[in-house]
């Protein structure tokens with residue numbers, strides 16, 4: 320591979336995570352819009368059991384809003400720091416990579432904005448190499464210890480039989496792409512979910528992520544959204560057990576990022592406090608506050624509808640044909656749900672729970688009346 324893959328922006332590290340909304344909160348004294356997520360396709364070659372946007376996936380789709388329109392709207396976001404590109408599988412069509420994604424990434428690079436793309440990395444590597452010079456984070460899902468796991472999880476909602484051979488080939492491609500792109504210098508962040516299937520396998524999953532050369536392992540509990548809505552839900556104790564075991568067995572040289580955790584410093588239970596304390600002390604471990612509902616908006620590039628996240632039940636709050644992103648963000652600030660999770664405890668760098676977490680585990684709790692207990 321002769322393409323230069325290394326980002327020219329300030330390198331990301333446990334000390335520099337541009338996606339954590341706490342940074343702009345600390346700088347501006349309130350949440351402001353610093354992050355936009357673009358849903359560039361609803362097509363995907365997989366149908367993962369846990370897919371957070373599974374219900375939106377389609378078999379074909381119409382034309383996207385012109386890239387110039389999107390860039391014009393992005394230009395109006397004064398404090399834009401990050402752009403995330405998501406799907407479906409954004410690289411499903413080579414033409415969309417070339418004519419849509421690369422121009423957005425180039426625009427971001429020229430403005431000094433960090434970029435992330437969510438992908439399953441199962442497409443031909445040339446598509447990823449096209450983006451590589453302008454991309455800061457290639458984000459993949461990795462919840463497997465073998466091709467059989469991949470087959471079991473990745474096509475369960477496909478509505479048709481996918482052969483072992485076909486699934487095995489895709490798994491191989493994903494692993495080979497991850498290894499080759501990592502070797503080329505791409506920052507690949509592999510995300511695993513803690514759920515009923517991975518609970519006892521996280522140490523092995525972590526080892527494979529290290530072996531493939533990924534630069535970060537992200538871990539999130541799985542919450543009941545879209546395809547995952549009816550999967551078995553784990554208890555807070557089960558998540559805690561899984562995280563402690565993973566911390567015991569991890570490679571301490573690899574950055575581990577935990578997100579959307581359901582534990583808060585204002586909780587009174589000792590086990591939760593102990594886990595948070597451990598996460599604070601562990602080297603190379605960070606806990607990210609959730610951008611959804613804080614500093615980020617998501618836009619669907621077919622309808623133009625703008626949401627506070629790509630997977631919550633909050634309906635669209637505007638449309639880019641008629642509204643600036645900033646106007647939509649102000650509508651969200653006035654929304655009753657926004658107020659319900661809008662708390663901030665500087666001592667522990669926490670800015671409140673994710674909306675789905677609050678709904679799943681803390682129904683009726685008013686976080687705005689709580690404070691960290693340290």
Ligand code: SF4
Nearest residue numbers: 585662663664669671
């Ligand atoms: S910011 Fe909110 S959720 Fe976090 S510790 Fe404080 S009160 Fe609890």
